Amino acid sequence: MPAFWIGLLLALVSAVAVNWAYAKEHDAAAALPTLSLREPRRSLRLLLGARAWVLAFSVECAGWLVYVAALRLAPLALVQAVCAAGIGVLAFAGAGGRVSSVSPRERAGVTIAFFGLLLLALSIAGPHQADRAPEVLGVVLWLGACAGGAAAAALSFPLGSRDAGLGFAAGLLFAGGDISAKLLGYGGRWFVILLPLIACYGLGTSLLQGAFQRGRALTAAGIATLTTNAVPIAAGFVLFGESLPSGAAGGLQIAALAAIVVSAALLGRPGTT
Numbered sequence: 001m002p003a004f005w006i007g008l009l010l011a012l013v014s015a016v017a018v019n020w021a022y023a024k025e026h027d028a029a030a031a032l033p034t035l036s037l038r039e040p041r042r043s044l045r046l047l048l049g050a051r052a053w054v055l056a057f058s059v060e061c062a063g064w065l066v067y068v069a070a071l072r073l074a075p076l077a078l079v080q081a082v083c084a085a086g087i088g089v090l091a092f093a094g095a096g097g098r099v100s101s102v103s104p105r106e107r108a109g110v111t112i113a114f115f116g117l118l119l120l121a122l123s124i125a126g127p128h129q130a131d132r133a134p135e136v137l138g139v140v141l142w143l144g145a146c147a148g149g150a151a152a153a154a155l156s157f158p159l160g161s162r163d164a165g166l167g168f169a170a171g172l173l174f175a176g177g178d179i180s181a182k183l184l185g186y187g188g189r190w191f192v193i194l195l196p197l198i199a200c201y202g203l204g205t206s207l208l209q210g211a212f213q214r215g216r217a218l219t220a221a222g223i224a225t226l227t228t229n230a231v232p233i234a235a236g237f238v239l240f241g242e243s244l245p246s247g248a249a250g251g252l253q254i255a256a257l258a259a260i261v262v263s264a265a266l267l268g269r270p271g272t273t
Contacts, residue, residue, distance in 0.1 A: 003073045003074075004073065004074050006073055007069075007070045007071070007072070007073025007074030007079065008070070008074050008078060008079065008082050010066050010067070010069050010070035010073070011067065011070040011074065011078075011079040011080075011082040011083050012082050012083075012085060013063075013066050014063045014064070014066040014067035014070060014083065014086075015063075015082065015083040015084070015085050015086030015089070016063075016085075016086055016089050017059055017060070017062060017063030017066065018059075018060050018063035018064065018067070018083075018086060018225075019086035019087065019089040019090035019093070019221070019225060020056075020059065020089050020090075020093050021056040021057065021059040021060035021063065022056075022060070022090055022208075022217060022221035022224075022225070023089075023090055023093035023217045023221070024052060024053075024055070024056035024059075024093070025053055025056040025057060025060070025208075025209065025212060025221075026212040026216075026217035026220065026221065027052065027217070028047075028050045028052040028053035028056060029047070029050075029053060029209045029212040029213055030212055030213055031050075032046050032047070032050060032053075032213070033046060034213060035047070035206075035209050035210055035213060036210075037206055037207075037210075040206075043206070043209075047209065057205075064201075067079070067083070067178075067181070068181050068184075068185070071178075071181060071182045071185055072185045075131045075236055075240070075242050076131060076178075076179070076182045076232050076233075076235065076236040076240055076242065077232070077233045077234075077235075077236030077237060077240075077242050078120070078236075080178070080228075080229045080230075080232045080233045080236070081116070081117065081120045081229065081233060081256060081257065081260065082117065082120070083225075083228075083229050084113050084116060084117060084225075084226060084229045084260050084263070085113065085114065085117045086225060087109070087110055087113045087222055087225055087226060087263065088110050088113065088114060090217065090218060090221055090222055090225065091106060091107075091110045091218050091222070093217075102218070105266055106218055106222075106266070108266055109222070109262075109263045109266035110263070112259050112262050112263040112266065113226070113259065113260060113263040115259055116255070116256040116257070116258075116259025116260050116263065117256070119252045119253070119255050119256035119259065120252070120253065120256040122249075122252050123245065123249045123250070123252035123253040123256060131236065131240040131241060131242050132240060132241040133183070133186045133190070133240075134183075134239040134240055134241070138238070138239050139179070139183065139193075139239065142176075142179065142235055142238075142239055143176045143179065143180070143196055143200075146172045146173065146175055146176035146179075146200070146231065147172075147173070147176060147200075149169075149172045150168075150169040150170070150172040150173045150176075150203075150204075150207070151169070153165050153166075153168045153169040153172065154166055154169040154207060162211070162214045162215070163211045163212075163214040163215025163216065163219050163220040164211075164215070164219055164220070164223050165211075166207045166208070166210050166211035166214065166220065167208065167211040167215075167219065167220040167221060167222070167223040167224040167227075168223050168224070168227055169204075169207050170204040170205070170207040170208035170211060170224045171204075171223060171224035171225065171226070171227025171228045171231070172204075172227060172231065173200045173201070173203050173204030173207065174200065174201065174204045174224065174227075174228040175227060175228050175230075175231035175232050175235075176196065176200040176204075177196075177197050177200035177201040177204060178228060178232045179231075179232055179235050179239070180193045180194075180196050180197035180200060181197060182232070182240070184197065204224075208220065208221065208224055211224070226260060226261075226263055229260055230257075230260055230261055233257055233260070
């Protein structure tokens with residue numbers, strides 16, 4: 001099997017592992033006393049004292065390592081689009097395996113995400129895409145925008161939708177971490193990206209646990225997952241020089257990326273039950 005396809009297969013495995021872990025982290029975090037960034041030691045102690053959370057987080061870390069391997073074999077935008085399939089795992093696991101517990105809006109969001117994945121698969125049947133290392137200034141601006149957007153989302157969402165706001169903020173930080181992980185794969189001077197990578201993933205994980213305590217897994221982690229997918233997809237084209245294929249395949253990819261955005265909007269709307 002060509003390395004390109006192995007990379008996309010690894011991306012799918014990563015998506016399943018990470019989104020299953022999100023659902024289990026939600027259940028564990030929701031049962032804990034209130035977590036706060038103002039008390040990081042206490043919050044960390046509570047999380048590490050919950051065996052179910054530690055197990056889920058370990059699976060998430062393993063899934064992330066598989067994701068990093070996928071990035072070395074396939075372009076960022078395509079890897080992230082495949083990762084969108086994990087939202088179906090999140091919906092099923094978050095509902096405890098009971099499909100009837102998933103609302104019509106959430107089902108529509110998951111269905112659209114899978115439809116986007118199907119369109120993506122059809123679009124890459126031809127020549128494989130490539131990428132290149134970006135300019136440093138572009139990376140600084142992109143990561144800065146992710147951090148600034150995360151801060152604004154965490155602080156500005158109304159109280160009734162704090163799970164969506166914190167999930168969106170976590171997704172932006174995870175997106176910054178994923179872009180950093182792609183850069184780390186180029187080696188050389190990009191080793192310095194390790195610091196923002198750790199910061200993005202660490203703070204994003206903290207915000208996501210707060211979102212888990214304020215709402216449902218599919219809303220909090222769903223919007224985080226799809227934001228994490230959508231932002232690096234855009235970065236793939238803007239920063240890494242990836243390009244759409246010509247003709248019908250290009251149209252399919254545009255439709256696939258649009259489906260991911262629509263799915264995120266459906267899953268992140270306040271009041272989902």
